[in-house]
Structure formats: C-alpha cells, structure tokens
Amino acid sequence: MRCAIALAHQGEARDGANPIGCVIVRDGAVIAEGFNEVDMLHDPTAHAEIVAIRRAGARLQCHELRGAVLYTTLQPCGMCTMASIWAKIGRIVFGAGRGDVHKMYFEDRHLDTLDFIRDAYRKDLSVAGGVLAADCTRFYVPPEAVVPEAEQFNR
Ligand SMILES: [Zn+2]
Numbered sequence: 001m002r003c004a005i006a007l008a009h010q011g012e013a014r015d016g017a018n019p020i021g022c023v024i025v026r027d028g029a030v031i032a033e034g035f036n037e038v039d040m041l042h043d044p045t046a047h048a049e050i051v052a053i054r055r056a057g058a059r060l061q062c063h064e065l066r067g068a069v070l071y072t073t074l075q076p077c078g079m080c081t082m083a084s085i086w087a088k089i090g091r092i093v094f095g096a097g098r099g100d101v102h103k104m105y106f107e108d109r110h111l112d113t114l115d116f117i118r119d120a121y122r123k124d125l126s127v128a129g130g131v132l133a134a135d136c137t138r139f140y141v142p143p144e145a146v147v148p149e150a151e152q153f154n155r
Contacts, residue, residue, distance in 0.1 A: 001131045003021075008048075008136070016039045019140075024070050035051070069089070081113040090126070091125070093129075096140055103154070
C-alpha cells in the first residue's frame with residue numbers, strides 16, 4: 001500500500017493525472033503499477049486499477065492474474081471492481097473506503113462495489129479495506145465537503 005500511496009503522490013504531482021495509485025503484486029513481486037490517467041489520456045477507463053491491470057496483462061502476456069493482489073488507495077469503483085473480477089485478481093486491498101470520501105467518487109447511489117465481490121462467481125477472491133486509510137484519505141475530498149454539482153465527477 002505504501003507503493004500505491006507513492007503512486008498517488010506521483011499522480012497528484014503530474015499535470016493531467018489524479019491521485020489514485022494502484023500496485024499489483026504476485027508472488028511477492030510488483031508486476032504492475034499505475035495512477036489515474038483519465039484526464040491525461042482523455043480516457044474515462046484509465047483509472048489507476050485499469051492502467052495497472054492492462055500493464056500486468058501485457059507484462060505477463062496473460063489476461064488472468066490469478067493469485068495477484070491489487071492494492072489501491074481508494075476503494076475501486078464498479079468498473080475497476082468488475083475488471084478485477086474478470087482479471088481473476090485474488091485479493092483486493094484498498095485504503096480509503098467509500099464512506100471516507102465524497103460520494104462523487106462513485107457512480108452508483110445505492111450499490112456498494114463490495115457487493116459485486118460478494119456476488120461474484122469467485123471463491124478465490126477476497127477484499128480488505130481501510131489499510132493505511134488515513135494516509136490514503138488525505139488525497140480525496142471528504143464526505144462532508146460541499147462540492148458544486150457541476151464539479152462532481154459523477155454528475
Ligand atoms: Zn475505477
């Protein structure tokens with residue numbers, strides 16, 4: 001998670017990138033990493049997790065990442081949760097949880113992306129949240145912040 005936090009710092013500092021960091025580890029080695037590149041690439045799918053999953057697949061020349069652990073500074077959105085499920089990630093570890101940040105970081109009103117994991121046809125997938133949560137939460141707008149609707153990511 002400390003590597004993911006370092007990547008979030010990189011995203012924060014880079015023009016057009018965003019402070020969400022992701023690292024994928026398998027067999028004790030980092031196989032891919034990324035930060036949110038949505039604005040940089042003009043690609044709505046370039047979330048940190050998707051960037052890292054794509055790089056892991058390219059590196060391993062395999063679309064299945066069984067046994068891999070995905071570390072991310074923010075609870076994965078629905079797209080990234082589903083991509084992790086399809087990629088056969090074995091464990092998802094996130095820092096800041098949905099309740100720690102403003103609602104604009106998530107696309108759904110009532111579903112929790114953790115429900116996707118609970119409902120998946122996967123018995124070899126686990127999840128843990130709140131890891132170094134305070135260090136991760138500092139990157140994001142807090143839940144109680146008043147953000148004009150026009151500035152909310154999920155509007
Ligand atoms: Zn996402």
